[in-house]
């Protein structure tokens with residue numbers, strides 16, 4: 001029966017990791033998959049996470065199932081991180097949160113919820129966007145449309161084109177926004193632009209959905225939520241997919257959350273009952289450990305302070321690498337202006353390198369970046385910086 005099945009194409013990002021692993025060159029450099037690395041090229045477990053795990057190991061008395069949306073403590077901790085500790089949305093019980101297997105699980109829950117309960121609507125995604133958005137929403141059966149986001153000529157956002165495209169959306173359509181650290185460009189809306197977008201969604205009756213996978217990687221946990229919080233003030237209904245893979249370094253624990261905000265408590269509770277029945281038939285109930293770690297850290301002031309410090313260290317290291325990258329490229333004789341990379345947020349930057357240059361970097365220099373030219377800045381270190389920039393200088397020649 002299986003002989004007729006043809007091979008699926010490799011995932012553009014995870015497939016690259018496989019190629020990287022198989023590459024025998026010792027000086028190879030991986031700037032592909034979006035994983036934070038420290039100066040030694042490692043992705044260590046955070047100390048705050050280790051301490052929370054030690055506490056949990058001691059306390060744990062049962063491995064019995066969680067409820068479908070996970071624990072109430074986790075849901076509240078997630079909401080406080082998203083909206084702020086004393087937000088009205090929380091006080092008014094308009095937000096309902098389901099603990100999901102990673103941010104991807106939250107996006108899939110959202111996709112299924114939209115498909116089954118919001119009618120024949122279109123989901124608008126940015127061009128470009130994280131490669132898996134299209135896959136997840138197509139798998140959920142949604143119709144996709146793209147809004148402009150990036151101007152390659154300026155290496156910057158094209159906000160007026162974005163607004164012009166979203167003006168074409170129909171009432172009821174869903175608009176997917178990156179909460180911060182836009183993947184793959186690293187370029188975020190300003191506070192003023194967030195306000196304009198929120199007003200546009202409200203005026204046109206569009207449903208905003210935030211993909212929030214990098215909270216704390218741009219400026220800080222509170223600062224990075226500014227866009228979402230503007231929307232929460234302006235728009236009565238919202239969907240949010242959170243991921244704690246990056247900001248807690250909990251990649252393989254698969255910890256994320258799907259949050260639904262309704263106009264009032266009862267509506268939110270009723271709509272959320274449908275989210276629970278969707279989760280039930282996909283994965284039944286979530287894996288406990290990662291969310292227990294997040295809850296323990298966020299509810300313990302000392303551990304939370306330590307986590308915020310560790311997050312700041314990751315953020316600052318990436319910023320330092322951006323500066324050093326731009327400086328080293330210049331020192332290697334590259335005349336093209338890469339200074340825009342210093343202005344961008346989070347792990348990723350769109351380098352502007354084309355497909356041939358990306359291929360030459362891999363084939364000739366063992367430097368792995370995604371085909372779109374997206375760089376994971378977090379993969380840069382003081383040690384690999386000169387070889388990396390030398391290789392880029394060569395392929396640009």
Ligand code: PMP
Nearest residue numbers: 034102103104130183213243245
């Ligand atoms: N959204 C974006 C924009 C991402 O970059 C990622 C992870 N690369 C995710 C969602 C998925 O996160 P997770 O690994 O928690 O499923």
